[in-house]
Amino acid sequence: MKVFMLGWEFPPFISGGLGTACYGLTKALDQMGVQITFVLPTAVQSKYATHVKLVSPTMQQPINTPVKVHQLKNVVFRTINSPLQPYSTADSYQRKIEESISKMQASHGKTGKFVGTLDYSGDMYTEVQRYADLAIRLAANEQFDVIHAHDWMTYPAGVAVARATGKPLVVHVHSTEFDRSGEHVNQMIYDIERMGMHAADRVIAVSYLTRSIVISRYGISGDKVEVVYNGVERNGNSNLLVGNTTIKKDEKIVLFLGRITMQKGPDYFLRAAKKVLEKVDNVRFVMAGSGDLMHRAVEMAAELGIGSKVLFTGFLRGEDVNKIFKMADLYVMPSVSEPFGIAPLEALDNDVPIIISKQSGVSEVITHALKVDFWDVDEIANKIVAVLKYPPLGVTLRSHGNYEVRKLRWIDSAARCAKIYEEALVGAGV
Amino acid sequence: MASVCFYFQVHQPTRLRHYTVFDNNINYFDDRKNAEICRKVANKCYLPANRLILDLIRKYDGRFKVAYSVTGVLLEQLEAYSPEVLSTFDALARTGCVEFLAETYYHSLSFLYSRNEFAAQVNKQVQRIQELFGQTPRVFRNTELIYNNDLASMIESMGCFDAVISEGADHILGYRSPNFVYTPKGCNRLRLLLKNYALSDDIAFRFSNRGWTQWPLTADKFAHWVNRVNGNGFTVNLFMDYETFGEHQWKDTGIFDFMYHLPEEILRHPDNNFKTPSEVVKTYQPMGVVDVPHLISWADTERDLSAWLGNAMQSNAIHELYRLEKKIKGSGDAKLINDWRKLQTSDHFYYMCTKYFADGDVHKYFNPYDSPYDSYINFMNILGNLHLRCVKHPPAAPFGQVAQNAESLTAVRQDSSQADAVAAN
Numbered sequence: 001m002k003v004f005m006l007g008w009e010f011p012p013f014i015s016g017g018l019g020t021a022c023y024g025l026t027k028a029l030d031q032m033g034v035q036i037t038f039v040l041p042t043a044v045q046s047k048y049a050t051h052v053k054l055v056s057p058t059m060q061q062p063i064n065t066p067v068k069v070h071q072l073k074n075v076v077f078r079t080i081n082s083p084l085q086p087y088s089t090a091d092s093y094q095r096k097i098e099e100s101i102s103k104m105q106a107s108h109g110k111t112g113k114f115v116g117t118l119d120y121s122g123d124m125y126t127e128v129q130r131y132a133d134l135a136i137r138l139a140a141n142e143q144f145d146v147i148h149a150h151d152w153m154t155y156p157a158g159v160a161v162a163r164a165t166g167k168p169l170v171v172h173v174h175s176t177e178f179d180r181s182g183e184h185v186n187q188m189i190y191d192i193e194r195m196g197m198h199a200a201d202r203v204i205a206v207s208y209l210t211r212s213i214v215i216s217r218y219g220i221s222g223d224k225v226e227v228v229y230n231g232v233e234r235n236g237n238s239n240l241l242v243g244n245t246t247i248k249k250d251e252k253i254v255l256f257l258g259r260i261t262m263q264k265g266p267d268y269f270l271r272a273a274k275k276v277l278e279k280v281d282n283v284r285f286v287m288a289g290s291g292d293l294m295h296r297a298v299e300m301a302a303e304l305g306i307g308s309k310v311l312f313t314g315f316l317r318g319e320d321v322n323k324i325f326k327m328a329d330l331y332v333m334p335s336v337s338e339p340f341g342i343a344p345l346e347a348l349d350n351d352v353p354i355i356i357s358k359q360s361g362v363s364e365v366i367t368h369a370l371k372v373d374f375w376d377v378d379e380i381a382n383k384i385v386a387v388l389k390y391p392p393l394g395v396t397l398r399s400h401g402n403y404e405v406r407k408l409r410w411i412d413s414a415a416r417c418a419k420i421y422e423e424a425l426v427g428a429g430v
Numbered sequence: 431m432a433s434v435c436f437y438f439q440v441h442q443p444t445r446l447r448h449y450t451v452f453d454n455n456i457n458y459f460d461d462r463k464n465a466e467i468c469r470k471v472a473n474k475c476y477l478p479a480n481r482l483i484l485d486l487i488r489k490y491d492g493r494f495k496v497a498y499s500v501t502g503v504l505l506e507q508l509e510a511y512s513p514e515v516l517s518t519f520d521a522l523a524r525t526g527c528v529e530f531l532a533e534t535y536y537h538s539l540s541f542l543y544s545r546n547e548f549a550a551q552v553n554k555q556v557q558r559i560q561e562l563f564g565q566t567p568r569v570f571r572n573t574e575l576i577y578n579n580d581l582a583s584m585i586e587s588m589g590c591f592d593a594v595i596s597e598g599a600d601h602i603l604g605y606r607s608p609n610f611v612y613t614p615k616g617c618n619r620l621r622l623l624l625k626n627y628a629l630s631d632d633i634a635f636r637f638s639n640r641g642w643t644q645w646p647l648t649a650d651k652f653a654h655w656v657n658r659v660n661g662n663g664f665t666v667n668l669f670m671d672y673e674t675f676g677e678h679q680w681k682d683t684g685i686f687d688f689m690y691h692l693p694e695e696i697l698r699h700p701d702n703n704f705k706t707p708s709e710v711v712k713t714y715q716p717m718g719v720v721d722v723p724h725l726i727s728w729a730d731t732e733r734d735l736s737a738w739l740g741n742a743m744q745s746n747a748i749h750e751l752y753r754l755e756k757k758i759k760g761s762g763d764a765k766l767i768n769d770w771r772k773l774q775t776s777d778h779f780y781y782m783c784t785k786y787f788a789d790g791d792v793h794k795y796f797n798p799y800d801s802p803y804d805s806y807i808n809f810m811n812i813l814g815n816l817h818l819r820c821v822k823h824p825p826a827a828p829f830g831q832v833a834q835n836a837e838s839l840t841a842v843r844q845d846s847s848q849a850d851a852v853a854a855n
Contacts, residue, residue: 279451368784370803382450386807389451392742393806400784 001421002035004144004161006135006154008086009040010077014317016259017342018086018174021206021230022150026075028231028414034421036075037142039157041082041131078142080134084127084153087259090186092292093124125188132157136164146170146421152177152189155196162199168424170417171200172228176213179337180263194218201424204228204417206340207361226420229365231410232345252283252388255328255352257321257343258335260291265334265357265374267293267300272334274304275381280388283309288324290315325350329394330387334374335360344369348405353397355383365408368400432609432659433705433713434696435623436496437571437595438672440476441537442468442504443777445798449811456819458769458812460798465511467796468504472512475676480518482675482686486693487527494693495527495704498672499571502535502555503775505562516562523563529706530559532567532591538774539738541572541581542725543752549588551771556590569707571595573776575625575669575728576735579721582614582622591620593711595669597728598624602720609663610717611710621711622720625669625728629655634670638683649688653695653702660701664714667707669728730785738779743806748779750813757820766819773812781805 007026009019026038083096135157147165149158150172162169177190197203197218203225205211211225254273258264266287273285287297287310294312301310316324325331331347331354338360345362347354348369356363357374370383387394445467447460486494500519508515522528534540534551535558541548552570559567570591572581577596585594598608608624632652636642644651656666671678679685696702705713729737739745751773758770782802799805 275452367801368803370807371800378450378452382452382811383807385451386810390743390746390806390810392746393803393810395742396784396806397803 001146001418002144003029003037003421004139004142004147004167005036005038006147006149006157006161007038007040008150008154011318015085015315016087017230017340018151020233020342021174021340024231024233024410025414025417027072028410029417030072030074031411032414032418033074034414034418035144037078037144038075039078039080039135039138041084042079078138080131080138082127082131082134084124084131086151086153088124088153089292090124093127125192128153128156128192132160136160139165146424148172148417148421149196149200150174152193152196155192155199159196159199168201168427169199170202170204170420170424171196172204172206173197173210173214173339174206175339176210176217178213178217179210179339180261182262182336200224201427202226202420204420206230207364209359209361209364210339226416228413228416228420229361229408230340230342230345231408231413232342232349232405233410234349234406250282252280252329253327254283254285254330254332254384254388255288255324255347256286256332256334257288257316257324257347258333260287260289260294260297262293263335263337264289264291265336266291266297268334268336268374268377268380269332270297270300270304270306270310271377272332272380272384273301273310274306275377276384276388277306277309279381279385283388285310286313286324286328287311288313288316288321321346322350325352328352330355330384332380332384333357333360333362334372334380336374338362345405345408348401351398351402353387353394353401355380355387366401366404368397368404370397432656432663432699432702433665433710434656434702435665435667435705435707435710437531437667437669437707438496438498438674439571439670440498440500440504440672442471442501442507442796443537443775444503444507444772446773446778446808446812449808449815451811451814453811454815454818456765456769456815458815459772463798464507468507468511471673471677472508472515474681475673476508476512476515477518478681478686479672479675479689480515480522482689483528484518484522484525486690487522487525490693490697492525492527493697493704495529495706495709497529497531497569497706498522499531499533500559501533501537502551502558503537503772505558520563523565527706529569529708530563530565530567531595531707532556532559532570534573536771536774537573537776538771539573539576539748539776539779540752540774541576541584542735543748544755545584547752547755547774548584552588566590569593569595569623569711574738576725577722577727578725579615579723582620582722583616586614586617586620593621593623593707595623595667595707596625596722597726597733598627598667599726599733601733602722602726606718606720607663608667609659609665611664611714612718612720613716615719615721621716623665623667623707623710624720626667627728629666630668630670633668633685633688634674634678637674637679637685637688646684647688649691649695652688652692653698656696656702657699660699665705665710667710736785737783738776741782741784741802743784743802744779744782747782747806747809747813750810754813754817754820758816761820763819766816770816773809773816778805778809782809 007022010023014020139161146168147158147161148170149155151174155171158169177185177193197220203214203220205214205225205227208227211227214220214225215222256269260266301307325347331352333341333344333356335357341360341362344354344356355370355372358371359374363371372380445460445464446458483496532552532555535555536551540551556567568591570585575597582594585591608626612622614620614622637647639645659666675685725735726733727735758767781797781799782805784802
């Protein structure tokens with residue numbers, strides 16, 4: 001089996017669940033012996049572009065030469081120069097472009113010869129189409145049986161490659177426009193998502209929650225939509241744990257970790273914090289992450305009069321994420337809409353008890369968690385206080401949760417995907 | 431001779447309402463939900479089952495007999511929400527073919543945590559049965575059939591019981607059969623009746639299981655199994671939840687029809703009969719001593735206490751609850767004491783069980799909580815409020831004076847004098 005996978009960011013520069021999922025799944029498929037051509041966009045001027053394993057871009061060539069990552073035997077990486085990034089919005093995309101152009105001008109300021117050689121013209125939607133065209137060119141030189149595209153920005157590329165080659169298309173829905181934007185849906189994005197899902201031979205949803213959105217909001221037939229849950233990378237570094245738990249701290253830490261956007265419910269977290277502080281004093285609320293509501297959240301904490309009790313760390317990655325988990329007494333995910341939610345699994349893996357919103361895919365697979373309706377601020381506060389006040393609660397949640405999370409392995413998700421590839425092949429009559 | 435001895439456990443807890451840490455209302459119980467469940471179970475089980483048993487007693491003219499243990503906390507709810515169930519129990523009591531057993535009024539685990547409290551609750555239950563049904567229980571069954579040698583000794587020392595009931599667990603019986611009367615180790619007068627779990631569970635758990643090789647279970651098939659006990663046992667102790675009829679096994683499984691035909695099939699064999707637990711211990715001599723040094727129960731496959739005390743939350747909650755005993759009783763506040771006692775009902779701890787939670791199973795029966803964690807949080811929040819209430823009371827008065835306020839302790843005294851009177855007779 002050979003897969004042409006249109007994916008996203010790889011470690012160490014992962015900005016969210018989408019990258020984590022692509023990486024986990026690809027690694028596990030690799031272990032199963034599935035051959036993968038992994039195509040991903042890389043912004044040339046990105047500050048992460050020093051990542052040696054992946055890219056050796058040249059300005060004149062929008063498609064880069066194949067790169068192999070040492071520990072992945074069956075995966076070949078192909079990068080396409082493109083400023084597309086997961087979680088982009090039309091606005092943030094525009095800002096990013098302006099940023100990189102000015103950076104480019106700064107670094108090559110005097111000569112200015114690179115400016116304009118990049119075809120970064122137009123908006124994000126144009127770029128998504130340009131990416132699709134480049135993907136067709138790239139695919140022309142590749143051998144594969146099936147195409148697997150992750151989230152809407154790669155759907156046009158997936159569809160284009162499928163049309164050009166006649167190979168079956170599997171689209172993987174990690175989130176939908178309804179999750180990201182509530183009812184204020186961006187029509188263009190919705191249309192692209194819908195087009196991709198309809199054109200696909202099979203649709204993979206990351207939870208039943210997402211599957212039902214795919215069926216009800218995008219009009220996709222249920223027979224075509226499969227659920228494949230995400231897994232979690234086991235940390236397995238218990239030494240670190242022992243070393244850190246001996247740290248004496250007089251304050252309990254309640255952690256929010258995720259993008260600070262409408263979807264993640266940061267305002268519910270802060271309002272719950274306010275209520276918790278009526279009952280418990282020696283507690284600090286840490287908001288780790290960045291996003292378009294970051295400034296609003298800082299202001300809101302001040303307005304609620306709990307500014308001194310809320311700490312904003314900004315975006316964390318790698319070892320810093322592990323560190324913050326080690327310090328946390330409780331992880332809270334009050335997401336308004338969460339197709340899956342990998343971060344709570346990482347919390348459990350780090351022995352941190354979790355409160356998750358019932359409106360999340362992860363709530364379908366984890367039973368040893370406290371579950372709340374995201375809008376029920378009183379209940380969120382009630383549960384936070386309970387974890388802080390009644391130690392046996394955390395003890396029980398930790399011991400069962402840490403065990404339960406081990407059952408969610410990427411290798412099982414990969415096996416489900418492999419089966420779906422087979423079915424797509426049969427269905428497509430290949 | 432094979433006597434079939436039926437005993438039905440009849441119990442519903444007083445469920446708690448949703449109670450957050452921000453609450454300070456002193457009403458802890460979900461009256462609406464309790465009423466709803468009580469009426470539902472009354473209609474599906476208690477009323478039709480009582481009617482059936484009454485019909486059978488009349489039909490067989492006193493040859494069909496059963497025993498019940500109806501908890502005090504359920505009796506209170508029936509009185510409030512379904513008084514017609516109480517009148518049918520009363521009608522059953524009047525037939526003379528129905529024995530009522532004793533247990534802790536609050537269906538509690540108090541034996542494990544406070545012997546004083548345990549005795550008070552047993553006495554309260556005995557009194558209530560006397561008031562309602564005009565008979566004095568002579569056989570004791572502990573909550574969830576929790577039992578060991580100590581329990582037997584305690585029951586014998588109370589002086590008012592002839593026998594105690596427990597689970598016929600393999601690991602306490604070894605090669606021996608539950609179909610005999612035994613003497614608990616360390617007791618002289620007291621007898622031990624053990625549940626025949628194989629035959630009991632055929633009705634209570636397997637009856638409607640289509641994957642079971644013996645499905646469908648018919649009355650004549652079951653009677654045939656009972657007949658096989660003839661010659662190697664005296665009594666077949668069929669102990670089960672009364673909710674088996676119509677609630678655990680729905681009406682459309684045929685459970686009522688099965689029960690309707692059972693006496694006829696059992697009595698078809700001339701050596702068979704029906705006896706109540708008291709009659710069984712009066713009729714048959716004990717066949718030996720059973721030694722149970724460790725606690726057992728009738729729950730799950732483990733037959734231990736892990737369903738109530740298996741995790742850190744359960745053990746924390748129950749310890750915190752009993753730690754308040756002195757303060758609560760010292761308050762002399764009858765409502766406070768009653769609230770504290772209703773919190774002792776074992777179901778509250780059962781809901782906190784994480785053992786089979788991930789699988790989703792039998793533990794879910796009428797469980798008002800989404801998860802064991804929610805149940806623990808709710809319980810602890812209420813306990814927090816209860817604690818505040820007893821802190822508000824003035825320092826405890828000397829114990830003797832308090833007893834006059836606390837009706838239960840008065841009950842202990844009354845009952846011990848009654849017991850003396852019984853002994854004198």
